[in-house]
Amino acid sequence: MTGIKYIVSTVMKFIQASLKTIQGIGTLTLGIVVLMFAFFVIVGSAPEPAPHVPNGALLVLAPSGDIVEQKDEPDPFATLLADYKDIPVQTSIHDITTALKRAKDDDRIKGLALITHYMGSVGPSHMHAIAAAIRDFKTSGKKVYALSMAYTQAGYMLAAEADTIYMNPQGNVILSGYGSYPMYFRSLLEKIGANVNVFKVGKYKSAVEPFLRDDMSPAAKEANLAFLGSLWDQYTASVEAARGMETGTVKSDIEAIANNLRAAEGSFAGLAKNSGLVDELAPRAVWRKALIEEYGANKSGDSFKQINFQSYLAATDHRSNNDKDIAVITAQGPIVMGSGPINVTAAETVAGYIREARNNDDTAVIVLRINSGGGSAFASEIIRQELVTAQEQGIKVIASMGPVAASGGYWIAATADEIWAAPSTITGSIGIFGMIPTFEKTLDSVGVHSDGVGTSPLAGAFDISRAMSDNTKDIIQQSIESGYREFLSLVARGRGKTTQEVDAIAQGRVWAGVTAKELGLVDHLGSFDDAVNAAAKAAGIEEYNLVFYREQPSEFDQMIAELFNSSLTASVKNTYLKPQSSGGFDPILKKALALKDDLGLLTNLNDPMGRYVVCLTCDVTQ
Numbered sequence: 001m002t003g004i005k006y007i008v009s010t011v012m013k014f015i016q017a018s019l020k021t022i023q024g025i026g027t028l029t030l031g032i033v034v035l036m037f038a039f040f041v042i043v044g045s046a047p048e049p050a051p052h053v054p055n056g057a058l059l060v061l062a063p064s065g066d067i068v069e070q071k072d073e074p075d076p077f078a079t080l081l082a083d084y085k086d087i088p089v090q091t092s093i094h095d096i097t098t099a100l101k102r103a104k105d106d107d108r109i110k111g112l113a114l115i116t117h118y119m120g121s122v123g124p125s126h127m128h129a130i131a132a133a134i135r136d137f138k139t140s141g142k143k144v145y146a147l148s149m150a151y152t153q154a155g156y157m158l159a160a161e162a163d164t165i166y167m168n169p170q171g172n173v174i175l176s177g178y179g180s181y182p183m184y185f186r187s188l189l190e191k192i193g194a195n196v197n198v199f200k201v202g203k204y205k206s207a208v209e210p211f212l213r214d215d216m217s218p219a220a221k222e223a224n225l226a227f228l229g230s231l232w233d234q235y236t237a238s239v240e241a242a243r244g245m246e247t248g249t250v251k252s253d254i255e256a257i258a259n260n261l262r263a264a265e266g267s268f269a270g271l272a273k274n275s276g277l278v279d280e281l282a283p284r285a286v287w288r289k290a291l292i293e294e295y296g297a298n299k300s301g302d303s304f305k306q307i308n309f310q311s312y313l314a315a316t317d318h319r320s321n322n323d324k325d326i327a328v329i330t331a332q333g334p335i336v337m338g339s340g341p342i343n344v345t346a347a348e349t350v351a352g353y354i355r356e357a358r359n360n361d362d363t364a365v366i367v368l369r370i371n372s373g374g375g376s377a378f379a380s381e382i383i384r385q386e387l388v389t390a391q392e393q394g395i396k397v398i399a400s401m402g403p404v405a406a407s408g409g410y411w412i413a414a415t416a417d418e419i420w421a422a423p424s425t426i427t428g429s430i431g432i433f434g435m436i437p438t439f440e441k442t443l444d445s446v447g448v449h450s451d452g453v454g455t456s457p458l459a460g461a462f463d464i465s466r467a468m469s470d471n472t473k474d475i476i477q478q479s480i481e482s483g484y485r486e487f488l489s490l491v492a493r494g495r496g497k498t499t500q501e502v503d504a505i506a507q508g509r510v511w512a513g514v515t516a517k518e519l520g521l522v523d524h525l526g527s528f529d530d531a532v533n534a535a536a537k538a539a540g541i542e543e544y545n546l547v548f549y550r551e552q553p554s555e556f557d558q559m560i561a562e563l564f565n566s567s568l569t570a571s572v573k574n575t576y577l578k579p580q581s582s583g584g585f586d587p588i589l590k591k592a593l594a595l596k597d598d599l600g601l602l603t604n605l606n607d608p609m610g611r612y613v614v615c616l617t618c619d620v621t622q
Helices: 002-045 093-104 123-138 153-159 186-193 206-212 218-243 250-254 257-263 266-274 283-295 307-313 347-358 378-390 440-445 472-496 499-505 514-520 528-539 555-562 587-604
Strands: 057-061 066-068 090-093 109-114 145-146 164-166 196-202 305-308 325-332 363-372 374-376 396-407 418-421 427-429 432-438 509-514 545-549 612-614
Touching: 057 093, 057 283, 057 307, 057 587, 066 093, 066 378, 090 093, 090 514, 093 109, 093 123, 093 307, 109 123, 109 186, 109 283, 109 555, 123 145, 123 218, 123 396, 186 206, 196 206, 196 472, 206 432, 218 250, 218 509, 250 257, 250 499, 283 418, 305 307, 307 325, 347 363, 347 378, 347 545, 363 528, 374 378, 378 396, 378 472, 378 612, 396 528, 418 514, 418 528, 427 514, 432 472, 472 499, 499 555, 509 514
Parallel strands: 057 109, 057 305, 066 090, 109 145, 145 164, 325 363, 325 545, 363 396, 396 418, 396 427
Antiparallel strands: 196 432, 374 612, 427 509, 432 612
16 A cells, blocks of 8 residues: 555656646746737837838839729738638728829839739729829830739730830730629529519619520610720720820721730730830840839849839828818729628718718818619618718718619718719619519428418518518519609709700619710819819818728737738838739639629628619620
8 A cells, every 4th residue: 555655646746846847838928928919019110110112113003903992901920821721812092192292203213013913903093093193204214114914904004104025935915805794693593493673763773684585685785885895985085095006006906806816826915015015125134134224123133123013101290280171082892781891882881981981070081982883772872871960060971983883872862962983983773673582492392381371461472492572572663763763863963954855864874974974964174183182172172191090900909910910901011023823714713703703692692672783784704
């Protein structure tokens, strides 16, 4: 027994000693973590020096990802795994145009290097805005060089403004025009037994066609071809003017592409050179050497003297202290009820920004910047009502339309004091619909049925497991028609027309901005800057702060983002050509994701009245 006690005692002492050691290690580890955190807090709170702008440098404009109004701000911790997680990359259109505007008159900047092969999706009006900003930059006499490996249609419109266009000998320039090719799945719905009850007003309200047909209706084809044709005319005119081509050259070259490609021995790069779309076919080393000889080398000597446009913005960001603000409220993405991030137009969030702006004594005028194809009619009206309240306080509201301001996107602008649109803005689509799917046939096919009793004809009327009664369909259709009359009335009141005049150009039809101006749906054609200037004039101010309203990250998130160089804050690194995902997918996967998004329309729309003002054909392919 004594031996056993000794063994047990020894084991217990060992366990106790081990526990004390572990506890000590834990305490030490915790202490180290606390010290490290305190160190990071001190370092993170210290002001970060602004990047240096090299004298004689080229400004490198290399947008990454989709071009948007305002960038989404991801969780800073998620960005730590950016190499292992597909985090969308975005670039703000305002960052691009602001950088070009500042660099134009900055003697330290001697030229512009444009790189577009990391650029993702970009709307037509954003393309034209960037192209115009490059043209304005060139008026300073500074040279512009396009340096991409290859050029998409969107990227080439920007490259066309360059004095010299370089392209890799393995690259290509594909100009294919604009198209709208939604997927239609009536047959699919029939196969699964889904019964989609649709209620709509408007001859051209084609948003619901994919659920009712297997092809595009003649009316939709007519309307879509008209606005797409206008957009394409604007594109080709811009490219031809920039490259000194005769009118019609781009269209004729596309029509003769097979013969032209044969003459270039099947080389797309040779085709681009022969067609005058590019000036030099050269690998990076060639144009890099040429720019080093012209502008000097960077500190490391491996490339030309340069500064990335994001770093340049950080280096030149000098805040003004004017007394008055022009409040910019951004409505971007689907219009939905509730609260949400910057990539959706969530009614409570956007109305909250408007309320904050109108209650700010420094706010002189509001600019509503729109890039949305619509969504919930109820949510659209909540936003519009908040704008009306601002107007009743004596604050002018100027609407500025970006790439898309259609359906609900037009609803929220309808009663603004002025509406500005780009010639290539996709707008209109003044119509309304409701859609409620029921799955009684689907359930029946697997032996599931619904039955019961109710105290009124409306009891269970919206149960998706049961067929919809004629009475229910009647009251919904009446509500949709009432919503359409309300839409017409808003537009008529806001634009000084009769409801009959509006109805003649409404019916859910989509228009290009240049046509919308002719029809009186918009007041002026111009850029965001033009709308801001009009806002200042309407408010009677000359000096002002331009304030973009959006949710600001917490101080803790800002600190974490700065510590780990998250995309939450502007990067000040003078990096060059750092590859970033532009969100490109295999064509099959891309189509599958599009199908998923379209079908998701059945479940993601959240209007409490079931009334929607959405333009699905406003998403053009290029």
